[in-house]
Amino acid sequence: MTWTGFRHHEPDADGWTTFWRLDPRGQDFRLTEWTGRPHRQGDHLWARAATPAGVRGAWHTAATSVQLDIRAALGIYNRIAPVDVLLNGVLHRRCEVGDGEQQLTVDLPGREAEVEIWLPQAGAIAIREPRFDGAAEELAPTGPRWITYGSSITQCSGAYGPSETWPAVVARRHGWDGVNLGFGGECHLDPVAARTIRDLPADLISLCLGINIHGGETFNGRTLPGQVEAFVATVRQGHPETPLAVITPLPAPNREGTPNAVGLTLDDVRRLVELGARNDPAVEVIDGRDLLTADEARALYADDVHPGPEGYLLIADRLAPLLLRVAT
Incomplete structure (x- = not known):
């Protein structure tokens, strides 16, 4: 899988994937719920863990566009962060993300390039796999x-x-x-x-x-x-x-x-x-x-x-x- 920066991912029957930065399987969420403060809701740790801060994917492609289906909600946050699309390591497009299901379409130059998609660092986020209008080779993460x-x-x-x-x-x-x-x-x-x-x-x-x-x-x-x-x-x-x-x-x-x-x-x-x-x-x-x-x-x-x-x-x-x- 091309995506990196997470511990566990959960694609559902409809193809929506949540990237977890901690593994929720077998965990008792009650262990992190109680604060003694009635104004705070429980399981904040797990809500944060389901936000894909730092999660990104990379592809080598000469495609002219890429589409990303994304489902977003504020959850416990006061904002939903954008999606960043980088070309050869340089910010190419910053896509604002709203509440609900939406499709982001980003034009690409149509020449050989490395495309990175960085998912929002705030908000309750799920995605479907990106769709390029041409061949795209998944790139595994590199470096230490x-x-x-x-x-x-x-x-x-x-x-x-x-x-x-x-x-x-x-x-x-x-x-x-x-x-x-x-x-x-x-x-x-x-x-x-x-x-x-x-x-x-x-x-x-x-x-x-x-x-x-x-x-x-x-x-x-x-x-x-x-x-x-x-x-x-x-x-x-x-x-x-x-x-x-x-x-x-x-x-x-x-x-x-x-x-x-x-x-x-x-x-x-x-x-x-x-x-x-x-x-x-x-x-x-x-x-x-x-x-x-x-x-x-x-x-x-x-x-x-x-x-x-x-x-x-x-x-x-x-x-x-x-x-x-x-x-x-």
């Missing part, structure tokens, strides 16, 4: 496999498009086969995420940890380092020698210095995440405050926590050389 795990700041729902999330930009820049395991609001060191990373092939792994834990008051000062240690240890079961980086929270100027309900400031979370990560001496720790300054965050954030589109591009610029150094 890089898995990155994190929160909404890794999923990047607010990026310009799926090919311009920071994980996508870094992967494209280095020629890596990226797998985006960013789950908005749901980066809480879930065992299913650790097992997924453990069981997937990987040449580089990065874990962006802490912002959801601070906001969700998930762990306290006693439990957080051990949870980070356990997550890394599970990943290491499948990747004993793979380069691994842990990235602590980016600056959040309006939240810095404010303790959450379990008494942790963001600086506390950074320190505790680093403490747990460094139990593995081979882990590289990247301070999230090195990726954006507080002044840049104030200028580029869409709210108290989330970068806007230009912020994600700047994060990519800062992280690309750091992750390359870890990988080599």
Whole structure:
């Protein structure tokens, strides 16, 4: 199958495929439902996991057009992201996606080219296989496999498009086969995420940890380092020698210095995440405050926590050389 960037896919009887970034088979969704907060619905992790952030396919073709049937819904999101079509690595067309079933038609140059289709990084999405009006050869993913795990700041729902999330930009820049395991609001060191990373092939792994834990008051000062240690240890079961980086929270100027309900400031979370990560001496720790300054965050954030589109591009610029150094 030409598509990459997912853990499991489910084509139904009508040919609609959902790409899951975690494998839902045999999972009890109740394990991630309860928050103690009545205003939050359950199984947010699995709704995020069914969104194809970072999922893309590539073909070699001289066709003059390609059609893609897509079914989209807001789900728990406040937007449906677009589909990006790239020609030879350059954005060719950004297709806005609305609610419901629709057909996207994109004109192609009719000469030999590599066509990539990047699926939306936000929204509840299913697709049917693309249809080219000429011969099209499926291209398998190439380059080292890089898995990155994190929160909404890794999923990047607010990026310009799926090919311009920071994980996508870094992967494209280095020629890596990226797998985006960013789950908005749901980066809480879930065992299913650790097992997924453990069981997937990987040449580089990065874990962006802490912002959801601070906001969700998930762990306290006693439990957080051990949870980070356990997550890394599970990943290491499948990747004993793979380069691994842990990235602590980016600056959040309006939240810095404010303790959450379990008494942790963001600086506390950074320190505790680093403490747990460094139990593995081979882990590289990247301070999230090195990726954006507080002044840049104030200028580029869409709210108290989330970068806007230009912020994600700047994060990519800062992280690309750091992750390359870890990988080599």
